[in-house]
Amino acid sequence: MAAKNTTKDVADKLSVLLADSYILTLKTQAYHWNVKGEHFAALHKMFEEQYNELAPAIDEVAERIRALGQITPASFDEFSKLSSVKSTGGQPKWTEMVENLLKDHKTAAASARTVIEAAEAVDDSVSADLATERVAFHDKTIWMLGALVS
Template sequence: MALNTGMSEEDRKAVAAGLSRVLADSYTLYLKTHNFHWNVTGPNFQSLHNLFETQYTELAAAVDEIAERIRTLGQPAPGSYKAFAELTSLQEAEGVPSWKEMVEALLADNETTARSIRSVFPTAEAANDEASLDLLTQRLSAHEKAAWMLRAHLG
């Protein structure tokens, strides 16, 4: 059944493509944050263990929202490691970094994800896609806050 919500198919595909990149970055960041939660050690263990849990829990909910928005636009949501690896701007962690390297990596990845989100705004604005703009605004705010929290741990 065809969608008739006021957006052209071309616009829906373009916005969904941008959201797919955001989804890949978000899922990759979720996985990395969860990995670091499991493996963090050092003098800041408790605070970082808790911070990472808060952040990966928020990301777990976010990836579902992003994927559902892509589906609402009538497009398939990427959902495999292969698809995410092709779409993400982030690098996976190698080995088990120090607590400080973990914080620095997650800080950089949240900032990269924020930039990915910002890159989708013009496409969504041109398509008059207020629902995607609202989602993108919420995600941008979450990543900027996460980056601030991580930056605070570095002093």
């Protein structure tokens, strides 16, 4: 018999979403700073809009974890261990940047969907709504990034 979901399960899934979002924000900001090439202006602006959307969401996710009575992960070490989004260095071409972010937004959207599932199992509509907002952002960003490389 499967164990019953708890608010700790929701907080654990939120912690993964937090880590994915934090690493994704850092990567997006780095790409904003370092993009070059024929699409510089459009990508520079798009990446800035994306990390500006991610930053307040990180705070909301972190505070929701605390509202559920759990400790929020708050170090690069913890984020690296929890996140499926991996940090990258170097100077990739703009097409690689877009492809990397496309993959990472899909990962973050999947993390948010696991939060929704866990939250609904314990009637936690606040966490489910928060994660649904994140899915909407990531899905829109996936569409926009995908249009650049299709």
